[in-house]
Amino acid sequence: MNRRQLLSWIGTGLLALWLPLAPVHAQPDPLPSWNDGPVKQAIVDFVGRVTREGGPDFVPPPERIATFDNDGTLWAEQPIYFQVEFALDEIRRLAPQRPEWKDKEPFLSVVAGDLKSILVAGEKGLLEIMAVTHSGMPIDEFTKAVRDWLATARHPTKNRPYTDLVYQPQIELLSYLRANGFKTFIVSGGGVEFMRVFAERIYGIPPEQVIGSSGVTKFEIGADGKPTILKEPEIEFIDDGPGKPVGINRFIGRRPIFAFGNSDGDLQMLQWTAAGNGPRFMGIVHHTDAEREWAYDRQSHVGRLNKALDEATARGWTLVDMKRDWRIIFP
Structure with missing residues (x-):
C-alpha cells in the first residue's frame, strides 16, 4: 500500500467513525395534535402512497381532491x-x-x-x-x-367564540394535505354564504372551494343605483345526504380521493368517494369524548351517526375515535 492509499484508507475509516455522531435533523411532525396510532398512520401512509412519483398508487396533483363536512367534522355542532x-x-x-x-x-x-x-x-x-x-x-x-x-x-356551554371551537387536528390535516398537493373543499349541509364568511380565515379554504346549501338569489339594481345580489326565501339546493355527491359533481367536477365526515348526512359523500378507481381514503370523526367535547352517535338529535357507523365498520373505513386519537381537540 503506497502513501496515497494509506491516507485514503485512514480518511475513510475516520469518516465512518464520525458519521454516526453527525446530527440527524428529523422532519417535524405534520400532525402533532394526533396521537400516534393506526389512524394517524393510515393518513400518513395514504398521503405517502398517492404522492410517491413512480409508485403504483401515484395520483397526479389535479386529481388530489379532498372533501370535508363542516359541522361535527371541522368544528363542533352541539347542542x-x-x-x-x-x-x-x-x-x-x-x-x-x-x-x-x-x-x-x-x-x-x-x-x-x-x-x-x-x-x-x-x-x-x-x-x-x-x-x-x-x-x-x-x-x-x-x-x-x-x-x-x-x-x-x-x-x-363552552363560553368561547364559535370560531375557537374548530378542531385543531383537522386544521393540521387540511394543511398537511395542501402541503402535499391536495385541493381541499368543504362540502356541508350548512349555508354556503354563512360558511364562506369564516372558512378561509380559520380553515385556509377559500370561498370558491366551499360547497353548501343555498337559497335562490337574484341580481337587481338597488335604490342607490348600485348592483346587488338579493337573497330570496326559496331554497335552491340542499347539500346534505345524497345532495353531497350531486354538489361535488356540479361544483368540483372531480370525484374526491379523500373524504371526511361525521354523520349519516355524510354517508353518500363517503360512498361516492369509495366507489372510484385507485386509492381512496374515507374517514369519519366519532364523537367519543364527553369530557373535552361531547360523546354521541346513534341517538343524537344533532349529527346522528348510525348507518354510516355500521358501513364504516363493515367496509374498513377509517374511524377516528376522538378520545383516543386526538391529543388535543380545540386550539
Missing part, C-alpha cells in the same frame, strides 16, 4: 348547529324592530330563550326562522351580520 344559533340570535336582535313577532310563534319562544318549544315547533318553525334571518337582504348585508355575530357571540 345545536352553530348556524341555527346565529339565526336565533338574529331573531332576538331584530325583535325590537318587528312588533308583529310579539305574540307569534316560533318567534315568541326564541325571544324567551325557550329552546324546547322551538324544537317542538319542528322543521316548519325552524324553516320560518331561517327564512326571516337568511333572506330578504343583499348578500353583503348578510355577510356583515354573520361577521358581526362571530366577533361577539359565545358558545352557550
